[in-house]
Amino acid sequence: MLKKSLLFIIIFFPCLIISKLFYLTVAEYGLFSSGMYNIFNNYTLLLCLLGLSLLLVNTKKIITHFYFFITFLFFYILTLIFIDLILEVIFSNNLDLLWGFDKFPLVVLYFLSIFLGFMLWFNPINNAFKFLSIIIFSSIISFHVALKDIELFTIKSFINFPGGNLLITLWLSVTLIVVLKIFNTKYIRITSKIYGSWIIVIGIMSAVFSLIY
Amino acid sequence: MFTILSIFFIILFSSIDANAHSLVNRSSGFGSGFSHPMLGLDHFLAMFGVGVWGAQMGGRRIWSLPMSFPLIMCIGALIAISKVYSFVLVEQIIALSVIVLGFVIFLKWSPNELIAILIISIFALFHGYAHGYELPKANDPISFIIGFVLSTGLIHLFGVGIGYFFDKFDNKNICKSMGILIAIFGIIFLFKAYN
Numbered sequence: 103m104l105k106k107s108l109l110f111i112i113i114f115f116p117c118l119i120i121s122k123l124f125y126l127t128v129a130e131y132g133l134f135s136s137g138m139y140n141i142f143n144n145y146t147l148l149l150c151l152l153g154l155s156l157l158l159v160n161t162k163k164i165i166t167h168f169y170f171f172i173t174f175l176f177f178y179i180l181t182l183i184f185i186d187l188i189l190e191v192i193f194s195n196n197l198d199l200l201w202g203f204d205k206f207p208l209v210v211l212y213f214l215s216i217f218l219g220f221m222l223w224f225n226p227i228n229n230a231f232k233f234l235s236i237i238i239f240s241s242i243i244s245f246h247v248a249l250k251d252i253e254l255f256t257i258k259s260f261i262n263f264p265g266g267n268l269l270i271t272l273w274l275s276v277t278l279i280v281v282l283k284i285f286n287t288k289y290i291r292i293t294s295k296i297y298g299s300w301i302i303v304i305g306i307m308s309a310v311f312s313l314i315y
Numbered sequence: 316m317f318t319i320l321s322i323f324f325i326i327l328f329s330s331i332d333a334n335a336h337s338l339v340n341r342s343s344g345f346g347s348g349f350s351h352p353m354l355g356l357d358h359f360l361a362m363f364g365v366g367v368w369g370a371q372m373g374g375r376r377i378w379s380l381p382m383s384f385p386l387i388m389c390i391g392a393l394i395a396i397s398k399v400y401s402f403v404l405v406e407q408i409i410a411l412s413v414i415v416l417g418f419v420i421f422l423k424w425s426p427n428e429l430i431a432i433l434i435i436s437i438f439a440l441f442h443g444y445a446h447g448y449e450l451p452k453a454n455d456p457i458s459f460i461i462g463f464v465l466s467t468g469l470i471h472l473f474g475v476g477i478g479y480f481f482d483k484f485d486n487k488n489i490c491k492s493m494g495i496l497i498a499i500f501g502i503i504f505l506f507k508a509y510n
Contacts, residue, residue, distance in 0.1 A: 145345065145461045208457070292378045299382040300468045303389040307447075307460045310393055315451060 133253065137266020140250060141274070146211045146308065147243070149301050151271065153218035154239050155278035156294045157225075158232060160287060166229060167279070171272070173233055174240045181244035182255045182264055188245065205312050207249040212312070214242045216305035222298030225291055243271060344455035348462025351446060352470060357409050357504045358442060360497050362467055364416030365435055366474020371482050371490060372425045379428060380435060381471035385464055387436040391443025392460075396451065402444045409445060410504035412438035417498025420478075421491050 141147055161167060181188065192198055192206075201209045221235050244264070248255060251263040282290060352358040362384070369380035394400055402408075415434070426434075446463050453459040481489045 145458060149461070295378050296382050296468065296472070299385050300464050303385045304461050304464050307389055307392055307396070307464070308457045311396055311450065311456055311460065314397055315456070 133251075133262035134266040137247070137263040137268075138270045140247070140263075140267055141270040144208075144211070146208065146215055146304065147246075148274075149304065150211065150215050150218055150239070150243075151274050152278060153215065153222055153297065153301050154235065155275050155282060156290065156297060157218065157221055157235055158275075159279050159282040159290055160225075160227065161229065161232065170232070170236055173236050174272075175268075177237050177240040178244045178264075178268060179260070181241045182248055182260070185245070185248040185255060201309075201312055207246045209309060209312055210242050210246055212305045212309040214239065214305075215301040216309075219298040219300075219302030219305060222294040222301070225294045225298075243267070344453065344458035345462040347453065348459035349466045351449065351459075351463050352466045356500065357406075357413055358445070358467075359470060360500055361409065361412045361416055361438060361442060362470040363474040363477075364413065364420060364494075364497050366471040366476075367420050367478035367490065367493065368416060368431070368474075369471075370475045370478030371420060371423055372431065373482075376428050376431060377475060377479070380431060381468070381475060383432045384435055384439045384471065385467055387439035388443030388446070388467065391440040391445075392447030392450065393443075394440075395444045395447030402441060405441050405445055405448075406508040407505060408438070408441045410501055410508050412441065413501030413504055414498050415501075417494050417496070417501050420494030420497065422494075423491070 141151075158167070158170060161170070198206055217238060218235065221231065224231075226232065247264050247267045253259045253262060255264070285293075352362060365380055365384050369377050372380075391402075394402070415438070419434075450456050450459060477493075478490060481493075
């Protein structure tokens with residue numbers, strides 16, 4: 103029963119929304135679908151999503167996954183609401199000058215991949231570390247989304263660009279977690295360590311390359 | 316059913332690849348980064364060899380070797396990107412890495428984990444340098460980085476899979492034969508690098 107419900111969430115819910123989009127005019131769904139493409143177009147973001155799914159897959163209780171979801175959503179919206187404040191802190195400390203403001207949305211993702219890589223290396227069993235990873239992940243994704251969004255964030259505009267990003271992020275992570283649950287915990291642990299080193303390397307090299315060139 | 320399958324495969328294999336992920340065009344983006352270790356046989360055999368060697372040794376070393384290689388490779392690539400130091404005899408040492416890895420697989424040498432990591436680290440530096448050298452020329456360098464790191468990792472895993480399978484289920488001669496073959500290819504690469 104539970105598996106069927108999960109399959110419903112994974113397959114039908116996003117399909118319903120995407121098929122619904124075809125009946126709308128471009129003006130109404132343009133930003134939402136560009137938000138969806140934003141996730142698919144970004145390799146680093148996709149790799150981070152896989153990293154997070156590997157980190158969360160060993161959680162046994164379904165209710166804990168629900169708490170993960172609530173935490174993710176809370177910090178995603180919180181960062182979007184306080185984006186002006188975060189940007190002020192960045193500008194006042196001249197952090198934007200280090201990589202250049204145009205590269206900033208991507209540079210934060212490189213640091214996210216390094217962070218997730220280290221978390222995968224240590225592969226914590228304690229849920230507190232998983233919650234910490236989710237808080238950092240959702241805040242950085244939200245920050246990246248806010249920097250790429252052409253609209254000023256309001257609760258009403260949430261369904262547009264941030265909503266598209268959120269839908270695909272949740273869909274992909276839930277799908278990956280359900281698929282990864284098939285595998286033995288031992289293999290997941292080994293894969294996490296190897297995959298962790300890959301995304302650390304990708305993060306470090308991309309960050310250094312963006313800094314030099 | 317057969318007709319439908321035939322049509323499906325004809326359509327699948329007759330289509331041309333998208334330019335964004337072309338494996339033919341050098342230094343474009345993800346595709347060329349991904350193909351760099353795959354199509355360069357010297358890189359491929361060395362990374363495959365690391366995977367097979369790790370699987371042969373067993374235990375922690377199954378994952379510690381494929382985990383360390385990309386990290387050290389990253390340092391080599393960073394040296395090439397930042398141009399702080401120019402490595403010499405890069406092609407020759409890459410060829411030497413193939414020979415050494417071929418021989419250790421053939422001999423089924425099982426040293427201490429640290430020694431094994433130290434050996435592959437020296438070679439990983441040069442492999443990373445070769446990848447990093449190509450980076451600034453790429454149209455989309457970040458995708459190139461992601462491509463070659465993923466491809467390197469996948470070759471390691473392929474090597475681990477093959478090594479583990481033959482070491483566990485076979486009489487271990489196939490692994491030894493692979494080691495000899497890898498070493499022979501390494502000698503050919505070394506001659507090529509000098510000519």
